[in-house]
Amino acid sequence: MPTEPAERVALYRKLAWRIVPFLFLAFIVAHIDRMNVSFAKLQMLTDLTLSETVYGTGAGIFFLG
Numbered sequence: 001m002p003t004e005p006a007e008r009v010a011l012y013r014k015l016a017w018r019i020v021p022f023l024f025l026a027f028i029v030a031h032i033d034r035m036n037v038s039f040a041k042l043q044m045l046t047d048l049t050l051s052e053t054v055y056g057t058g059a060g061i062f063f064l065g
Contacts, residue, residue, distance in 0.1 A: 037062060 037059055044050055050058075 034063070 041055060041059075045052075045055060
């Protein structure tokens with residue numbers, strides 16, 4: 001375990017270079033996934049004859065996850 005401040009800063013920098021790109025990619029994928037739900041609503045309401053309430057409940061549960 002690093003004890004010197006310089007070693008600790010170097011460790012945090014190395015960890016950040018590993019973790020931040022993955023978190024950024026995960027954020028982009030989650031954003032695209034949520035946009036897909038809104039586009040799918042247009043077809044789902046007519047094809048499955050869902051009401052606005054049922055769709056809102058399902059979308060709300062989806063966004064909680």
